Amino acid sequence: MRRFYFIGFLALMLFDTLTQVCFKLTALHAAPLAMDIGWVQRVLSTPWVYGSIAGYLGAFFTWMTLLKHAPVGPAFAASHLEVVAVLALSVLIFGEHLDIGQLLGSAVIIAGIICLALDPPHEGVDEPAA
Template identity: 55%
Template sequence: MKKFYIIGFILLLFFDTFGQTSFKLTALSAMPLEMSIDWFIRIFTHGWVYLVIIGYTGAFVTWMMLLKKAPVGPAFAVSHLQLVTVMLVSAIAFDEPIAFIRMLGGIFIIIGIIFLALAEQKLNRNT
């Protein structure tokens, strides 16, 4: 069961990060932003938008499978790791700076997930 969770959450992180990154690439390739038919055509003529659909569909299916078996609280907390992975990928792929406050937020997310995992282990040992 533990292997299921690990693989599931890694897949969820991958699909979430992939979807967000593809969304950014879609926005960049459709520039300039304008409410016109030309803008919609630019969105759907670049392949990035289809990768967005794949990423979000994969994340949704993975999330639904995880929720069948994983406790909701820890699962919800771990799903927020995508904020950290998207921030890291954005820094690498798009050369976006990581501000101190964002780094601090990412560290707090990771610490919170660790505390929830430890609490969940302790609960499982006591039952």
């Protein structure tokens, strides 16, 4: 089951990251932003917008599959690895610079996911009555 989680969360991170990077590329290729038909045509003529749609669809179906099997808390936390991946790729692809807040935030996300991964399952623990 751990292998399923690893592959599933890796796929989710890849789909989510693909979506965000494609959105940025779409915005760059469709610039300047204008609320007119020319801008809409520029958006629809770039392949990156279709990469965004494919990424969203892949992420949706991956997320729904994971939620059938994975506990919600760790699944939700692990889904935030996409934020760290997008930050790293924004430096590599777009030449953006990270500030101390982004680096600390990334470290906190990674530390939280590691803590959840190391936490043993709590099977057999009575849940409080509702």
